[in-house]
Amino acid sequence: MIYKKIRKILPFLILTVCMISCTVFFKVYLAQVAKLFKHDFEKQNLSELNSVNVFGLTARLNSLSSTIPLSCIVGTRAGKRFYEFQKSQAPNDCNASFFNEVVFIQAHGDENLEIAFTLTLPQELKYAAAVFLSLQLLLLFTLLWSARQSERDLHENEAKLGKLAAQVAHDVRSPLAALEVVLPDLSVLSEDKRLLVRSAIGRIQDIINHLLETYRKDKAPPQTKPQASQPNPTSTQLLSALVESLVSEKRLQYRARLGVEISTQLSQDSYGLFANINPLEIKRVLSNLINNAVESFEDKGVVLIKLFLKNSSDIMLEIRDNGKGIPPEILPKLTQKGQTFGKKQGHGLGLYHARKILEGCGGRLEIQSSVGKGTSVSLILPRAKAPAWFVVGLKIPQASHIVIVDDDATIHQIWERKFEDLPDIKVHHFSNPTELEKWYLENSNSTTLYLLDYEFSGSHSNGIQLIEKLNFPTSQAILVTSHYEEKKIQEYCEKHAVKLIPKGIVAYVPIMLLPNEEKNLLQVNV
Numbered sequence: 112m113i114y115k116k117i118r119k120i121l122p123f124l125i126l127t128v129c130m131i132s133c134t135v136f137f138k139v140y141l142a143q144v145a146k147l148f149k150h151d152f153e154k155q156n157l158s159e160l161n162s163v164n165v166f167g168l169t170a171r172l173n174s175l176s177s178t179i180p181l182s183c184i185v186g187t188r189a190g191k192r193f194y195e196f197q198k199s200q201a202p203n204d205c206n207a208s209f210f211n212e213v214v215f216i217q218a219h220g221d222e223n224l225e226i227a228f229t230l231t232l233p234q235e236l237k238y239a240a241a242v243f244l245s246l247q248l249l250l251l252f253t254l255l256w257s258a259r260q261s262e263r264d265l266h267e268n269e270a271k272l273g274k275l276a277a278q279v280a281h282d283v284r285s286p287l288a289a290l291e292v293v294l295p296d297l298s299v300l301s302e303d304k305r306l307l308v309r310s311a312i313g314r315i316q317d318i319i320n321h322l323l324e325t326y327r328k329d330k331a332p333p334q335t336k337p338q339a340s341q342p343n344p345t346s347t348q349l350l351s352a353l354v355e356s357l358v359s360e361k362r363l364q365y366r367a368r369l370g371v372e373i374s375t376q377l378s379q380d381s382y383g384l385f386a387n388i389n390p391l392e393i394k395r396v397l398s399n400l401i402n403n404a405v406e407s408f409e410d411k412g413v414v415l416i417k418l419f420l421k422n423s424s425d426i427m428l429e430i431r432d433n434g435k436g437i438p439p440e441i442l443p444k445l446t447q448k449g450q451t452f453g454k455k456q457g458h459g460l461g462l463y464h465a466r467k468i469l470e471g472c473g474g475r476l477e478i479q480s481s482v483g484k485g486t487s488v489s490l491i492l493p494r495a496k497a498p499a500w501f502v503v504g505l506k507i508p509q510a511s512h513i514v515i516v517d518d519d520a521t522i523h524q525i526w527e528r529k530f531e532d533l534p535d536i537k538v539h540h541f542s543n544p545t546e547l548e549k550w551y552l553e554n555s556n557s558t559t560l561y562l563l564d565y566e567f568s569g570s571h572s573n574g575i576q577l578i579e580k581l582n583f584p585t586s587q588a589i590l591v592t593s594h595y596e597e598k599k600i601q602e603y604c605e606k607h608a609v610k611l612i613p614k615g616i617v618a619y620v621p622i623m624l625l626p627n628e629e630k631n632l633l634q635v636n637v
Contacts, residue, residue, distance in 0.1 A: 119281075318395075345442070349616075351377050353393065414431070415430075426493075428492070429489045438482055476489045516567075
């Protein structure tokens with residue numbers, strides 16, 4: 112920021128320095144001439160000054176006025192003038208100024224006698240100085256006008272771009288609304304594909320809202336705009352679920368490039384990592400970084416997204432590729448505005464915006480690269496406390512019953528693998544609420560844990576309605592859903608103390624088996 116401000120005012124600083132240097136040069140030149148003149152005059156007229164020979168000094172002064180650049184000579188004795196010469200009738204000709212230097216010489220034998228010489232620059236130097244300063248002022252005004260014109264053009268272009276973005280956002284809303292209408296009827300799709308479609312529609316809607324909000328702010332009169340820039344709204348987000356949903360979208364985007372592999376590495380530690388972020392902005396940053404990684408491949412390559420706890424207070428989200436890498440002399444410049452590498456159509460804004468967004472939520476951006484080996488971009492974010500609805504882990508008493516109600520066979524398989532190594536745990540699988548209701552009337556007990564989907568294909572009931580209808584104790588019912596980000600669901604869970612697990616990270620939920628002495632104590636949080 113400081114560098115950009117300095118670069119902006121640098122031409123004006125240079126011109127100012129030149130003008131000051133010019134002034135100092137002429138003043139120093141005049142002062143040196145005055146010093147030499149005084150020395151020579153006193154040396155050549157030593158006898159007259161010693162004897163206070165006024166007539167001799169007058170004769171010498173008459174000859175001087177025509178031989179050196181003098182604008183004024185005034186000789187006084189006891190307060191009375193005995194000699195006066197003035198080249199012009201200008202009132203300030205005898206005063207010190209930019210072009211004049213006044214030299215005072217006193218008689219050695221009589222301090223009441225004093226001669227004041229007003230030396231001036233030669234006419235040629237005056238013209239040269241005037242022309243130089245005029246050119247400097249003209250150049251300064253030209254630069255000011257050019258800067259204002261550039262700023263005006265920039266504002267006009269931004270206004271046109273904002274208007275275009277608002278028009279695009281407005282036009283996209285109609286087909287997007289149509290997609291939202293048919294979304295509930297996509298029961299023929301598998302759960303993961305429904306999740307992908309819903310996530311993509313949600314991202315488009317967020318982008319539209321962001322474009323319209325930005326356009327409204329830019330269009331507002333200056334007096335109604337906030338004095339200070341307002342940061343983008345943040346919320347507590349589960350990073351592992353955010354990563355999984357976006358990676359699914361990017362895999363679909365690059366499915367035609369058979370040599371490109373996009374994978375995630377989420378450890379058990381990454382399961383419950385939350386951060387206060389703007390999800391739209393972070394998804395945009397992550398999407399751009401994955402695009403950059405894929406674009407660094409000549410033909411094929413691997414993009415690996417890792418999420419882990421860097422230390423007790425920081426989370427690291429790393430995007431690593433094995434592409435062509437970045438030269439070390441370019442690497443430090445990439446997060447500056449306008450800097451790009453390896454992109455013919457690049458504008459140099461992606462990494463700059465990524466850095467600004469990370470800094471805006473208290474994080475930072477780090478880049479490491481090696482030519483021919485690949486690049487690693489790390490997003491470091493402060494860790495936030497998990498919200499009340501989140502299941503940190505499960506503690507299951509021995510001989511418990513686990514009831515899984517979901518229309519997605521993949522989820523049943525994941526839960527089955529997680530519980531298969533726990534002794535005396537009985538797992539029951541149901542694909543719809545009707546099957547569960549029949550079983551519940553005869554088999555419910557205090558050590559039964561219900562893992563319920565929110566949305567069921569072909570059913571008008573959802574997981575919340577099922578909890579209320581069967582009156583499940585809140586300690587025994589957990590929603591396992593891809594709708595976990597919806598505000599109404601989170602608010603319901605917090606209000607009724609119902610716990611929630613994002614479906615995309617079921618495989619990472621920590622599970623512990625309680626000892627025999629705690630066999631009647633079912634706990635959903637470790």
